[in-house]
Amino acid sequence: MDSKEKESWIKLEGRGITAAGGFKASGVVAGLKKGKKDIALIYSEKEAAAAGVFTSNLVQAAPVYLCREHLENPVRAVVINSGNANACTGEQGRLDAREMSLKAAEALSLDAGSVMVSSTGVIGVPLPMDKIRPGIDAAAAALGKGAQADTDAAEAIMTTDTVVKQTAYRGRTSRGDFHLAGIAKGSGMICPNMATMLAFLVTDVKIERALLQELFSEACDKSFNAITVDGDTSTNDTALIMANGAAGDIEIVPGSEDYFIFRQMLNEICRELALMIVEDGEGLTKLITLKIKGSPDEAGGRVMARSILNSPLVKTAFYGEDANWGRIIAALGYAGVAFNPELVDIYIGPYQVAANGGAVPFSEVEMKKILQNRYVTVVIDLKNGPSEVTAWGTDMSHEYININSDYRS
């Protein structure tokens, strides 16, 4: 971004979802997770336009269906529970998701159709509605603004996450300030399209629903859909955004200066939340940034990036701090996208390790220093087109095995 754009917004340190005008939030203990907050509520004082991006898994949880439906309406709230995914729960699951929206609507005096619902946690177990009902009442009563409300909501959506994931930005335009804020959760079962990840964003600009969806889809493609921890795409992945217009007369329309700033900020906030998720990847010791340059189109580049970042052999090589480019090019080769192996250049950190598909000598000693860092960048140049994509992944460690063989999630 150029300096003009950069000056157009600031990050509000320590703040989260209620930094945006006209939004309140809460997070309460309802008893789904032992002693931890497990129901979050995000509430808009005004009707908001909403947009969403959902899991591409054919098996989709009941709340995902409900969200898609309610997204069409002017929305006022989203209620989220952690500890139970309400997935593979059949007709009862659909009834329970609907009851969650009804219950929240009742507590907040809203139309049920204006409340979205999201769930994350164990699959195949019916929701404990006897805990959820009073939990929603408590969350409605606890709604507030400020740093505590921000953190309460962010904590209540966590599952195996080890850190709270929230951020907030203030944008500056000639017509005044506006905000974009969000919370996210996820640390395992993370894979493009999408992850067991939830992200809830809010903004106080005014924007048409269709345009919001277009910009949000674009931002998600470059962020939540460009990260992978273990290649598993969950049944519940959901990213939602609500825009309530509380910032006054700042309306985002295509081509305006505000549009340009808003779009950049939206890409940036999604990228920041996505990287928080990867950073918290289960058992991670390295965060790998992978750039694939020179592909004919972005879609192909993304498929190749995913193939490499999901390869257990690539991931364990990075864990072992081994510059094993042979495993990288092999994973590129089985991605299912056409390219010429004999044009491929590969760089790990500052060092070229392959040129035109063959080995380039490098210092194992210098390379070891690069691979001992927590952050490793890999660049692959296919020399076969104009596109460039960036994706993020993790290594695979003993701790990953510990976490996933011990926990029924």
Next chain:
Amino acid sequence: MDSKEKESWIKLEGRGITAAGGFKASGVVAGLKKGKKDIALIYSEKEAAAAGVFTSNLVQAAPVYLCREHLENPVRAVVINSGNANACTGEQGRLDAREMSLKAAEALSLDAGSVMVSSTGVIGVPLPMDKIRPGIDAAAAALGKGAQADTDAAEAIMTTDTVVKQTAYRGRTSRGDFHLAGIAKGSGMICPNMATMLAFLVTDVKIERALLQELFSEACDKSFNAITVDGDTSTNDTALIMANGAAGDIEIVPGSEDYFIFRQMLNEICRELALMIVEDGEGLTKLITLKIKGSPDEAGGRVMARSILNSPLVKTAFYGEDANWGRIIAALGYAGVAFNPELVDIYIGPYQVAANGGAVPFSEVEMKKILQNRYVTVVIDLKNGPSEVTAWGTDMSHEYININSDYRS
């Protein structure tokens, strides 16, 4: 198989590749792997028809190209080295592969076009031809028959394998006996289409090349292409079969009784070798047999099986002896094949854990007993068609991470 087929063949315990008439073999130490056998030679006294199935990876090693080419000819030998894959080695790699065939042809007084070549090991490093040349001479001089020759050849193709993989069968027909024998290697980077696996089969029947290819492709689909250890498809995967007609007037033609027996035996021997590979899967503590029933077609069933058996979350759940069917149905859902989640039944061992996509109560105590076994069977019924496929995979353990973070392969 029915009892008639079963009686039509016997397994020759302790025997391998030279159990088939007219074949000799050897395995020698050429210095590519420290102190271990690393060049194998399989030689046919008569011209043989050959068929092959190769890696689907876009990045293919030089010997794979050479094999495809020489397969068209009447063949007499295959020379194999372990310790170096001759992959990503560019023009020099192609020249080296060709020189291997020339060198073996010279040592055995054959046409170079009748010698196939195969390599396995590290990627991106030029072949040490100064070691390979005398190694091929030594292998030619060492050719022999019997149990020692069998084992020498089987050992020389191993990389991270922990056990020798060989088998031999004798078939009985009204016109006399014939044989089918094979060796294989592979234990990591194993995935359908194909694995870093090599398999070399020989038979002394007479059969047209086109028919041999048809039957061999079918057998590979149900065996080597139905196993997965880590989802990584290598640059070098090769399965070859040679048929030299040394058994006399037993010619396999479609529709005959011999044809039926040969086809069954071929499927069986490929399945046995494939299971030896999975059994030796890196860090394996469980071998998972997965049946997918009720899919509209086999191709879709295979894609679904692969998605489940490659899922790190499914694999670590089995390592943790956790009957986590939610992870199984989630992996089914992102396979990219259409099905109705609300029809899916899942069984683990003898117990049903999901019916019509929802939970079925089961005894955690009884299930734990099942999951403590080394062999676990999972059956998924999609109730949406006539096809049934079987695939095999492994769990993912701490030891898998150890092996793959410590070894540049």
